Amino acid sequence: MITHRQMTGLLLPMLALLSLVFVAPLLWFFFMSLGELFQRGLGGGLAYAMKAITSKAVVQSLITTVRISVVVTLLSLVLAYPIANYLTRAGKLAFNLVILAVIVPYFTSVIVRTYAWMVLLGSNGIINQTLQSLGITANPLELLYNERGILIGMTYVLLPYMVLTLYAAMKTIDPRLMQAAEGMGASRLYSFVHVYFPLSLPGVVSGGLIVFILSLGYFITPALMGGPGDVMIAMKIQHEVEIMLNWPLAAVLSLALLAVTLLLFGLYIKLGGLKHLVGSDLK
Amino acid sequence: MNQTNASGRIALTGVGKIYGAQKVVRDVNVTIEEGEFFSLLGPSGSGKTTTLMMIAGFAETDEGHIRLGDQDISAVPPKERGFGMVFQNYALFPHMSVADNVAFPLKVRKLSAAERRERVQWALETVKLTDFADRSPKQLSGGQQQRVALARAIVYQPRVILMDEPLGALDKNLRFHMQTEIKDIQRRLGMTVIYVTHDQEEAMNMSDRIAIMRDGQIAQLGTPAEVYQHPDSAFVGKFLGEANLLPVTATSATAALRDGATFACRDAGSGVTSEPALLFVRPEKLRLAATPTGLENDVAGRVTRVSYLGSVIRYGLDVLGQEMTADAQNLTGTPAFAEGDSLRVGWAAQDCRLLAPEGDGA
Numbered sequence: 001m002i003t004h005r006q007m008t009g010l011l012l013p014m015l016a017l018l019s020l021v022f023v024a025p026l027l028w029f030f031f032m033s034l035g036e037l038f039q040r041g042l043g044g045g046l047a048y049a050m051k052a053i054t055s056k057a058v059v060q061s062l063i064t065t066v067r068i069s070v071v072v073t074l075l076s077l078v079l080a081y082p083i084a085n086y087l088t089r090a091g092k093l094a095f096n097l098v099i100l101a102v103i104v105p106y107f108t109s110v111i112v113r114t115y116a117w118m119v120l121l122g123s124n125g126i127i128n129q130t131l132q133s134l135g136i137t138a139n140p141l142e143l144l145y146n147e148r149g150i151l152i153g154m155t156y157v158l159l160p161y162m163v164l165t166l167y168a169a170m171k172t173i174d175p176r177l178m179q180a181a182e183g184m185g186a187s188r189l190y191s192f193v194h195v196y197f198p199l200s201l202p203g204v205v206s207g208g209l210i211v212f213i214l215s216l217g218y219f220i221t222p223a224l225m226g227g228p229g230d231v232m233i234a235m236k237i238q239h240e241v242e243i244m245l246n247w248p249l250a251a252v253l254s255l256a257l258l259a260v261t262l263l264l265f266g267l268y269i270k271l272g273g274l275k276h277l278v279g280s281d282l283k
Numbered sequence: 284m285n286q287t288n289a290s291g292r293i294a295l296t297g298v299g300k301i302y303g304a305q306k307v308v309r310d311v312n313v314t315i316e317e318g319e320f321f322s323l324l325g326p327s328g329s330g331k332t333t334t335l336m337m338i339a340g341f342a343e344t345d346e347g348h349i350r351l352g353d354q355d356i357s358a359v360p361p362k363e364r365g366f367g368m369v370f371q372n373y374a375l376f377p378h379m380s381v382a383d384n385v386a387f388p389l390k391v392r393k394l395s396a397a398e399r400r401e402r403v404q405w406a407l408e409t410v411k412l413t414d415f416a417d418r419s420p421k422q423l424s425g426g427q428q429q430r431v432a433l434a435r436a437i438v439y440q441p442r443v444i445l446m447d448e449p450l451g452a453l454d455k456n457l458r459f460h461m462q463t464e465i466k467d468i469q470r471r472l473g474m475t476v477i478y479v480t481h482d483q484e485e486a487m488n489m490s491d492r493i494a495i496m497r498d499g500q501i502a503q504l505g506t507p508a509e510v511y512q513h514p515d516s517a518f519v520g521k522f523l524g525e526a527n528l529l530p531v532t533a534t535s536a537t538a539a540l541r542d543g544a545t546f547a548c549r550d551a552g553s554g555v556t557s558e559p560a561l562l563f564v565r566p567e568k569l570r571l572a573a574t575p576t577g578l579e580n581d582v583a584g585r586v587t588r589v590s591y592l593g594s595v596i597r598y599g600l601d602v603l604g605q606e607m608t609a610d611a612q613n614l615t616g617t618p619a620f621a622e623g624d625s626l627r628v629g630w631a632a633q634d635c636r637l638l639a640p641e642g643d644g645a
Contacts, residue, residue: 015605028491148358174372174374176370176371176372177374177376178376179341179361179370179374180359180368180370180374181376181387181391182341182360182362183339183340183341183361183362183363183366183368184361184367184385184388184391184435184439185388185391185439186391187362187365187433189390194390195376196386198378198460199376199377199378
């Protein structure tokens with residue numbers, strides 16, 4: 001018999017690795033950059049940080065980040081809701097096919113998937129060629145290198161999280177409740193609004209939070225599919241580190257992003273979101 | 284939607300249900316009268332729930348017709364049938380309070396808030412749950428949840444209430460208590476109730492009539508006394524309680540032989556004449572005595588087992604090489620027998636019937 005304590009012990013190598021390659025560099029980065037910042041004294045350092053955060057470029061990038069994250073969250077919710085609902089009702093074969101379609105992107109590199117979208121969405125891409133040859137549009141739609149491109153790419157990448165979270169929540173809804181509602185004279189719409197949707201809310205909130213959290217720090221997709229004006233906070237940080245070599249500013253922004261993320265993640269855990277995501281039984 | 288003013292009479296003619304290549308319900312014909320408490324009783328897979336679901340409208344009626352009063356409702360969607368429904372696991376809405384659950388059908392019907400309050404109050408009073416209106420269903424015991432489900436089914440005063448094994452999840456004592464209460468409410472409100480159960484005692488305790496179902500068909504239909512005392516088949520005889528089924532050779536519809544003994548029975552109308560048959564008699568109809576009993580049927584037997592059950596003493600008997608069971612009322616003065624005693628076993632002709640032997644060995 002393996003005891004609980006021994007099982008916990010098995011986590012140690014992983015914890016050690018994470019500490020070494022993730023936590024330690026992060027702390028070192030904060031220590032070095034903030035140390036540089038506070039060489040000007042505590043007051044001077046804070047003043048610099050405030051000024052940096054309220055600078056036009058940073059504020060602009062924060063607004064862009066939140067706006068994109070909110071829209072991506074809403075888009076993935078609208079797209080994932082019917083898919084998740086279908087999964088709760090699907091037969092075995094259909095279930096496996098749909099879940100495969102949802103999850104396979106997980107196994108593929110984000111960069112590969114993003115380039116694939118670029119091929120599809122470009123001015124001479126498949127979508128624009130099809131639309132033009134069908135005579136639906138005269139000129140190519142601008143689907144890439146702008147906010148539209150970011151929204152399409154990120155919604156696609158983050159959709160599985162939303163689908164799986166919603167599915168886990170919806171699976172706990174007793175289908176007989178809808179039958180009962182219908183038996184009592186309710187229309188499909190009425191039962192959905194008053195019974196099904198309220199019962200699926202835990203999944204909606206958890207899924208929304210996880211997608212929002214992941215969107216806040218997203219880098220690759222917006223960097224490749226966005227335009228020069230669409231700078232999300234992660235891109236801004238990268239820009240400061242690699243091009244401007246302004247590590248103190250990058251550290252301040254990173255800390256702010258980390259704090260917001262941890263705060264939302266705490267809320268997410270409190271709402272039982274992790275259980276939804278790993279699909280454990282909630283009953 | 285037509286509920287409160289509609290008739291409570293439901294007629295099924297030739298009703299059938301097909302799943303794939305299988306007919307799970309076949310040729311069900313029955314008219315359930317206004318105000319009747321009607322049970323569909325049968326083992327699992329007998330088609331009783333499917334039949335109820337067709338009446339409710341959740342399952343399509345593949346064959347035949349279902350009428351409510353003079354209206355054919357076979358193709359009417361469930362929400363327009365206006366029946367009350369109590370589900371197996373209650374199907375209470377977990378995100379609503381007890382009062383909101385009960386108010387749900389009224390909200391759907393767009394009743395005013397004042398009228399809703401009044402009706403919810405009435406329904407909760409009827410099921411004795413007034414103090415629990417603001418609780419969440421999760422805070423209630425199984426029996427209380429059952430009452431909420433009942434209140435929600437009666438709140439809009441439908442003429443017909445359908446119940447699918449509503450007491451299945453409750454323990455035995457509570458079941459009996461709830462049976463009495465459901466029956467009381469039904470009688471008081473004069474509703475038609477169609478009740479599905481696999482528990483024969485429950486069906487007998489509550490019903491005006493019982494349809495015993497087997498393999499998708501009604502095996503027998505009648506009052507509890509009729510189906511218990513005069514089963515048409517060995518299956519019904521066994522399903523409704525302890526039954527002695529003695530293999531005999533029938534010489535007519537009312538007479539039979541076995542090992543030189545002759546038996547006289549009441550005509551079962553089952554068409555049994557000169558062939559192997561089963562002689563059916565309930566254990567409590569057997570009279571045991573040290574000397575001949577003087578009844579129409581009287582054979583020698585030997586006690587093989589004695590079980591003291593309290594109100595009755597159950598004897599295992601060896602009669603003509605066959606096992607039989609006799610239940611003797613535990614009255615003062617009833618002769619008691621011990622294992623190994625030889626005795627006479629007698630029963631009246633009116634208490635036994637000759638039934639066809641079962642093909643499938645059931």
